[in-house]
Structure formats: structure tokens, C-alpha cells
Amino acid sequence: MVFQAEDRTRAKKQHADAAIQMALQGRWPEALQINQVIVESFPTDVDAYNRLGKAYTELGRYGDARNAYMKALEIDPLNSIAKKNLSRLATLGDEVRPLLANQKLSPQMFIEEMGKTGVTTLMRPNMDIAARMTAGDQVIPHADKSLLNIRTMNGDQVGEVEPKLGQRLLKLMDGGNEYVAAIQAIGESQVRVFIRETFQHAAQIGKLSFPPTMTETVRPYTRGRLLRQDVDDENYWDEGAEGEDWEPDADRDDAREPSYDDAEPDVNASDDEDDE
Numbered sequence: 001m002v003f004q005a006e007d008r009t010r011a012k013k014q015h016a017d018a019a020i021q022m023a024l025q026g027r028w029p030e031a032l033q034i035n036q037v038i039v040e041s042f043p044t045d046v047d048a049y050n051r052l053g054k055a056y057t058e059l060g061r062y063g064d065a066r067n068a069y070m071k072a073l074e075i076d077p078l079n080s081i082a083k084k085n086l087s088r089l090a091t092l093g094d095e096v097r098p099l100l101a102n103q104k105l106s107p108q109m110f111i112e113e114m115g116k117t118g119v120t121t122l123m124r125p126n127m128d129i130a131a132r133m134t135a136g137d138q139v140i141p142h143a144d145k146s147l148l149n150i151r152t153m154n155g156d157q158v159g160e161v162e163p164k165l166g167q168r169l170l171k172l173m174d175g176g177n178e179y180v181a182a183i184q185a186i187g188e189s190q191v192r193v194f195i196r197e198t199f200q201h202a203a204q205i206g207k208l209s210f211p212p213t214m215t216e217t218v219r220p221y222t223r224g225r226l227l228r229q230d231v232d233d234e235n236y237w238d239e240g241a242e243g244e245d246w247e248p249d250a251d252r253d254d255a256r257e258p259s260y261d262d263a264e265p266d267v268n269a270s271d272d273e274d275d276e
Helices: 005-024 028-041 046-058 062-075 080-089 163-174
Strands: 117-121 138-144 147-151 157-160 178-186 191-199 218-220
Touching: 005 028, 005 046, 028 046, 046 062, 046 080, 062 080, 138 163, 147 163, 157 191, 163 178
Parallel strands: none
Antiparallel strands: 117 191, 117 218, 138 147, 138 178, 147 157, 178 191
């Protein structure tokens, strides 16, 4: 496809918007095709090459993804998105098995609901698996004897929920509660996960999944937003925006920036106070 000269700017934006929508829906082959069309007519479009790299990554074509990000760096040597993605992809071989599950949870699932949503940093994270995931990817809380593991949709181990929170959630799950989870952020050696209570059994009424007295290992989730700390996809989701992947309800009057530098909760209080 060749863009008509008089409509180039408008057509470029329309195609970029379409590529972003395909990505948000997890339709990566279509996103790939649209971005290929864009770079054919706009060979210096850095954002399109970054989106192309993202699509290749989601399809498990890591060699092609590296080439796309390297092209972005040729055009813009200071592009942080391409640099960070190339750093992550350097740990993956061209033939690494892609994850089967690219299913993402709706950001609305993680709008604040005090006591029902929290964010925790996993223990013993499997960074080989995490490197193939992105913010918003759904994961499964899986009970394994006394541990609460986090696994991908096809069963790969991502990490373990820290013991104090894990034991609490296991107890509530045994009592009939149900939870969903998604990747919140991935760093060089860390994986953070959102967890949300989706069903509270009648026997668990009055028991908070994430009480305010929990230690710093888990924080109540205070806004519907997902972050990737090592591979920032800002321009993929919002052309020209420097922010996070998803920011639903950004215009809400009560929305606030989540701060992990807030004062720590009272670690001396028992996390089971609400059970009394």
C-alpha cells in the first residue's frame, strides 16, 4: 500500500491507531501487518519500528524483533524503548518457545477496591519466563502445598508469592475465595504482580484479602495502571505519550499517582486483626 501524498499524515495516524487497537486486542498478526505497511511508506518512523518489534516479540519471532528495534536505534540512537527491549531480548535465543498465553486482563479489573486488590513482588522469579511477558498478561495463582505460586496460563512457573501474603491468600482460597492476577511490572531481576479478589465466599465475609496492616511486601493497588520497568511500551499504546501502558479512569477526580515511597504500614500490627 502506498499512501497518497495529500493524505500521508492522516493515513499514517489512522494506521498507527489501528495497529495499537490490534495490539490491545492481542491480534498480533494484524498488528504486525499494519506496522509493516507503515514502515514501507515511512521508513524513518521510530514508533512504527518499536511497535513492529513488540508484535514480533509477542509472536515469538525474537530475531525479527531485535532487527526492528535495531532499526529504530539506527534512526534514533537515543531511543530508550528500543534500547530497553534489545537489552531484554539479548537474553532470549531466536528459537525460544513463545508463551501460548498473551491473554490480558482488562485494566478495569484493577481499579482500586480497598482490601480486594494488591501488588506484590514475587520471590524466586523465573526471569527466563518473565522476559517473554508484558504488563497486563494474565497469570494464575496456583496453590502448591504451603506455597502460592504464580504461573503463566500454560503452566510455566513465574515466581512465588511471599510467605506471609501467600499463606493468607491460600487460607482464603481454601475457604472459597477466588482471585485473578496479572503482571504489573518486570525489572531486570524483579517481577511484580497484581492480584484481585473476584469472589468472596460467605464464610469469609469481613476478612480482607489485602488488609492495610500487611508489610511492605504487598501494597493495596490504588489506580488502574500497569507498568513495565525494564521494557517501556509507552509509544506502543499511546503515540507520543510518556507514561504507562494502561491508565484507565485517568480523569477520575479521586485518581492519584501510586507512590511506592509512601509511608510504610504499621508492621507491628497483626495482619489477622480483621479476622477477629
